[in-house]
Amino acid sequence: MRHGDAMPATRPIPHPRLWPRLAALLLAAACCSLAVAADLARFDNFRDRKGVPMELKQVAPDLWFLYDDLSSNAAFLVSDDGVLVIDTRQHPQHGRELIAMIRKVTDKPIRWVINTHAHGDHYYGNPPFRALGATIIAHRDTVAGMVKNEKLEFGRRQAFFSSQGLDAKEVRTVLPDLTFDSSLRLQLGRYPVEIFYWGAGQNPGDTMIHFPAQRALYIGGPFARKNWSNMSFTPSIDGWIRLLERIAKMDVDMFLPGHGDVGTREDVLDEARLLADVQAGVKQAIGRGWTKEQIVKALRFPQYADLRNYDRVDVFLEALHHLFTTGKPLFPYP
Ligand SMILES: [Zn+2]
Numbered sequence: 001m002r003h004g005d006a007m008p009a010t011r012p013i014p015h016p017r018l019w020p021r022l023a024a025l026l027l028a029a030a031c032c033s034l035a036v037a038a039d040l041a042r043f044d045n046f047r048d049r050k051g052v053p054m055e056l057k058q059v060a061p062d063l064w065f066l067y068d069d070l071s072s073n074a075a076f077l078v079s080d081d082g083v084l085v086i087d088t089r090q091h092p093q094h095g096r097e098l099i100a101m102i103r104k105v106t107d108k109p110i111r112w113v114i115n116t117h118a119h120g121d122h123y124y125g126n127p128p129f130r131a132l133g134a135t136i137i138a139h140r141d142t143v144a145g146m147v148k149n150e151k152l153e154f155g156r157r158q159a160f161f162s163s164q165g166l167d168a169k170e171v172r173t174v175l176p177d178l179t180f181d182s183s184l185r186l187q188l189g190r191y192p193v194e195i196f197y198w199g200a201g202q203n204p205g206d207t208m209i210h211f212p213a214q215r216a217l218y219i220g221g222p223f224a225r226k227n228w229s230n231m232s233f234t235p236s237i238d239g240w241i242r243l244l245e246r247i248a249k250m251d252v253d254m255f256l257p258g259h260g261d262v263g264t265r266e267d268v269l270d271e272a273r274l275l276a277d278v279q280a281g282v283k284q285a286i287g288r289g290w291t292k293e294q295i296v297k298a299l300r301f302p303q304y305a306d307l308r309n310y311d312r313v314d315v316f317l318e319a320l321h322h323l324f325t326t327g328k329p330l331f332p333y334p
Helices: 016-042 092-105 126-131 140-148 150-155 158-163 237-248 265-287 292-298 310-326
Strands: 055-060 063-067 074-079 082-086 110-114 135-139 178-180 183-188 191-196 208-211 216-224 254-259
Touching: 055 254, 063 092, 074 092, 074 191, 082 092, 082 183, 092 126, 110 126, 110 183, 126 135, 135 140, 140 150, 140 178, 216 237, 216 265, 237 265, 254 265, 265 292, 265 310, 292 310
Parallel strands: 082 110, 110 135, 135 178, 216 254
Antiparallel strands: 055 063, 063 074, 074 082, 183 191, 191 208, 208 216
């Protein structure tokens, strides 16, 4: 599926009697697509800012973590049997850069790629990995989200692409090859890798990857350290909070987030607390009969004002208002 392809050059010319109706239809379509474009711009996830410089760090034996504050994180495990990569970043160019970073560490083949959730900033780097012959793995609901929200994902990343000088026309959705429902265990040389799903947190399909030998857990969607996470996809804030509390009980030494630096148990619980506070605030306001506009205007959560993405809080509050008044996320899938 490629974005930005031109329309076919030859199309049948309609009969003149149909022209007024056709003109009206075209006008309606143009207005509609403009409205959609404007709407997508509202959900654009990028505000240009000065981020922490990107850093690749070895966090455990043979486990590397790419902390990319301006965009999104990734990780890779190196074994005698090859390399496993978690998330491919936000553009094919980012994917190629990640491959170059891996090549500085090892010349072993890149065999496995995992897409942790259905947000383009975590899988738009898939094409060069597919070209290398890697098998791309994701939860079945993640694949459903990638298909259903293809236009949304592409549309809401335009500001990022242009601010970073990345060619949007190069972006295409490369879907995973292999899906799982609850868990999958890989053996890479002497390292076991446990891939599992405990239900939706931030998203249906939120996948976690446990490296028992490295005592590390990668959590792409539900955990973003010192960050406001997008709340437009979750079917349940309570479910998301329970998931984070369960994750925090895992016997590991580090929690690797999809956004933000390497996290501790307490960082994971901080995100659960933020979600609980924001949920309580919005539900209380709805209970008082406040409108969506009143909620967005009045609720500010100053205790969380220094976290990443605070400038997007209005859109998150709207999403929660939608979730709590309709029982459905703003962008539901599968
Ligand atoms: Zn993300």
